[in-house]
Amino acid sequence: MPHEPTTREAALRQASGILDFQTRGRGLMEVTREIEAWIRETGLREGLLTVLCRHTSASVIIQENAALAVRTDLEAFFDQLAPEGPGRYRHDDEGPDDMPSHIKTALTGVSLTIPLVDGRLALGTWQGIYLFEHRRAPHTRQLALHLIGS
Amino acid sequence: MPHEPTTREAALRQASGILDFQTRGRGLMEVTREIEAWIRETGLREGLLTVLCRHTSASVIIQENAALAVRTDLEAFFDQLAPEGPGRYRHDDEGPDDMPSHIKTALTGVSLTIPLVDGRLALGTWQGIYLFEHRRAPHTRQLALHLIGS
Amino acid sequence: MPHEPTTREAALRQASGILDFQTRGRGLMEVTREIEAWIRETGLREGLLTVLCRHTSASVIIQENAALAVRTDLEAFFDQLAPEGPGRYRHDDEGPDDMPSHIKTALTGVSLTIPLVDGRLALGTWQGIYLFEHRRAPHTRQLALHLIGS
Numbered sequence: 079m080p081h082e083p084t085t086r087e088a089a090l091r092q093a094s095g096i097l098d099f100q101t102r103g104r105g106l107m108e109v110t111r112e113i114e115a116w117i118r119e120t121g122l123r124e125g126l127l128t129v130l131c132r133h134t135s136a137s138v139i140i141q142e143n144a145a146l147a148v149r150t151d152l153e154a155f156f157d158q159l160a161p162e163g164p165g166r167y168r169h170d171d172e173g174p175d176d177m178p179s180h181i182k183t184a185l186t187g188v189s190l191t192i193p194l195v196d197g198r199l200a201l202g203t204w205q206g207i208y209l210f211e212h213r214r215a216p217h218t219r220q221l222a223l224h225l226i227g228s
Numbered sequence: 229m230p231h232e233p234t235t236r237e238a239a240l241r242q243a244s245g246i247l248d249f250q251t252r253g254r255g256l257m258e259v260t261r262e263i264e265a266w267i268r269e270t271g272l273r274e275g276l277l278t279v280l281c282r283h284t285s286a287s288v289i290i291q292e293n294a295a296l297a298v299r300t301d302l303e304a305f306f307d308q309l310a311p312e313g314p315g316r317y318r319h320d321d322e323g324p325d326d327m328p329s330h331i332k333t334a335l336t337g338v339s340l341t342i343p344l345v346d347g348r349l350a351l352g353t354w355q356g357i358y359l360f361e362h363r364r365a366p367h368t369r370q371l372a373l374h375l376i377g378s
Numbered sequence: 379m380p381h382e383p384t385t386r387e388a389a390l391r392q393a394s395g396i397l398d399f400q401t402r403g404r405g406l407m408e409v410t411r412e413i414e415a416w417i418r419e420t421g422l423r424e425g426l427l428t429v430l431c432r433h434t435s436a437s438v439i440i441q442e443n444a445a446l447a448v449r450t451d452l453e454a455f456f457d458q459l460a461p462e463g464p465g466r467y468r469h470d471d472e473g474p475d476d477m478p479s480h481i482k483t484a485l486t487g488v489s490l491t492i493p494l495v496d497g498r499l500a501l502g503t504w505q506g507i508y509l510f511e512h513r514r515a516p517h518t519r520q521l522a523l524h525l526i527g528s
Contacts, residue, residue, distance in 0.1 A: 083420045084522075085393040090526070092274065092377065093235040093306035106449065120233045124392065126428055126524055127326070128276055128341045132352030137236040140240050140432040142487050148480050155460065157482050160305065164410075173486035180291065180298050181305050183310050184336055186484055188355075191428045191491050193339050193524035195394050202432030207473035222350035223233075224276055224343035226376065226526065227392060242424065242527060243385040244495050270383045278426055278491045282502030284442040310455065319447035330441065330448050331455050335484055338440050338505075340483055342493050372384075372500035374493035376390070376526065 086124055088228035089164050093120040097221045101211035104157075104175075106141065106149045109221065110206045114199065116223055122195040125227015130189040132220045135179030135212050139186050143206030156212075180213035186210055194227060236274055238378035243270035247371045249363040254307075254325075256291065257326015259371065264349065266373055279340045282370045285329030285362050286346035287336040293356030299346035306332050306362075320356045336360055344377060345354045386424055389528035393420040395397065396522045401511035404457075406441065409521065410506045416523055423497040425527015431488040432520045433454075435479030435512050439486050439521045443506030456482050456512075479512035486510055494527060 097116060101107055117127065131138045142148040160181040167177035189208065192202040201207075209219055247262055267277065281288045292298040309330040317327035340357065343350040351357075359369055397412055417427065431438045442448040460481040467477035489505065493500040501507075509519055 081396050081398070083393040083395040083416060085391060085420055085422075087391050088238050090390050090392065091235060091237050092276075093233040094274070094343050094350070095233040096231050098231070101488060105338060117231060120235055122235075124394070124525060126392075126426070130342055130350055132299075132350070132355065134342055134352070134354050135289070139484055140434070145469050145471070147467075148434075148477065149471060151467045151469050152481060152484055153479050159309075161461075167297075167301045169295050169301050170361070171295070177298065177301050181302060183304055184289055184291060189341050191489050192430055193394050193428055193522050195522075195524075200394070200430055200432070200524070201521065202434070203436050205432065217265070220352070222343050222345075222491075224345075224350070225233075226276060240390050241387050242390070242426075243383040244424070244493050244500070245383040246381050248381070252480060269515070270385055270389060272385075276426070278493055280492055280500055282505065284440070284448075284504050297415055309459075314516050317447075317451045319451050327448065334441060337487060339491050352479050355434070370502065372493050372495075374484070374495075375383075376387055376388060376426060376502070 086228060090228050094224045099209055099219045104211055105153055106208045106210050108206050109209050110205050113207055114203040120225050122225050122227045125194045125225055127192045127194050128224040129190045130222040132222055134183055134215050136219050137183045137186040137188050137210045138190050139208050139210055140205050142204050144204055148224050169208050175214045182212045194197055236378060240311050240378050242376040244337045244374045245375060249359055249369045253343050253364050253366050255362055256358045256360050257305055258356050259359050263357055270375050272375050272377045275375055277342045277344055278374040280372040281338040283335055284373055287338050287360045288340050289336050289358050289360055290355050291358050292354050294354055318374055325364045331360045332378045386528060390528050392526040394524045397523060399509055399519045401517050401519055403516050404511055405453055406507050406508045406510050410508050413507055418523050422525050422527045425494045425525055426493045427494050428524040429490045429521040432522055434483055436519050437483045437486040437488050438490050438506050438508045439508050439509050439510055442504050444504055474485050475514045482512045
């Protein structure tokens with residue numbers, strides 16, 4: 079990527095859609111490839127990608143894509159920061175893992191924006207996009223994608 | 229929303245503005261309706277919405293819009309994570325709740341981006357947009373809004 | 379900034395690029411001016427700016443730009459929340475400060491979007507953009523910038 083600003087005059091358009099993912103319960107699941115495949119389908123090569131996780135007990139983050147132990151440590155950290163526990167939360171209708179899941183979602187966020195340059199996401203070498211499932215049980219999760227560009 | 233990418237060729241334009249909110253002191257305040265009304269005023273139906281909270285002691289998050297207890301538990305969690313306390317922080321010129329407010333803002337964030345599809349925000353069924361006031365006292369808070377699309 | 383939505387019909391274009399920063403090790407480093415200078419180079423005056431930190435052990439946040447003690451307190455808070463410690467993490471190949479850095483990055487985030495209105499970022503009076511270095515040693519860090527607008 080060039081360091082000086084590269085300005086493009088091409089006519090702009092936009093694309094949107096949904097990707098479904100089946101999680102295996104609590105943990106980080108990489109979704110970079112599926113998102114890149116979706117981008118290729120749009121035919122756009124320069125622009126801005128937005129990823130929105132449509133849930134309140136799962137989030138999307140950008141994290142290290144190399145060392146598996148990073149993911150394990152991250153999961154353990156968040157489990158310790160927002161533990162389950164009887165009597166700890168008022169909201170427990172949906173099970174002891176529900177309120178910790180909302181907290182983890184608030185801490186890690188559900189929307190990401192990433193530039194697309196020359197057909198590639200402008201992520202760093204070690205960055206990947208992860209769906210972070212916070213519930214114990216497997217769930218079907220939706221990411222809403224939007225791409226504006228040329 | 230369709231799952232395959234839907235590409236739109238319509239000419240794009242953008243809109244921007246500010247919404248003011250009067251908070252009632254510490255806590256989560258839903259602002260989804262006011263933002264949706266603003267979007268309708270722009271006349272745009274497909275695009276990308278950005279919400280920026282223009283403060284360092286209040287944030288914007290997407291959270292559960294159904295169970296009130298979720299909000300209470302979230303507020304209690306953040307109060308416990310970044311407590312007030314004499315001698316705990318160097319920065320206390322503006323009162324004991326000021327530095328915890330900056331910390332909570334760093335943890336939860338001030339900018340959100342959300343796709344707009346067919347005139348509706350691509351939020352999940354249980355998601356709402358919340359202004360999270362971290363100061364004890366009521367404040368007037370500004371959200372800067374930007375919408376680009378067609 | 380006007381409160382009602384201001385819609386602009388001008389033809390849109392986009393610019394992208396990279397800014398390099400040399401950090402001095404752990405801590406917050408303001409980058410607002412460098413980003414504003416980059417925006418001026420693009421010639422765009424209305425639009426949406428995206429900042430993506432291309433690393434997994436540094437983040438970008440919007441924080442208080444006035445009181446220095448806020449930065450010190452923020453750094454101390456995150457050091458306490460995700461401390462170094464022998465045996466605490468499985469991932470420690472790159473040193474004791476590496477895994478705490480990944481955790482802090484997950485908590486504070488690597489992507490920001492900010493509206494540009496009338497040639498100025500729509501930040502509040504007390505808001506600045508900060509590169510948050512989480513590693514002990516100085517590093518060269520890249521921010522990928524993208525601006526779409528007119």
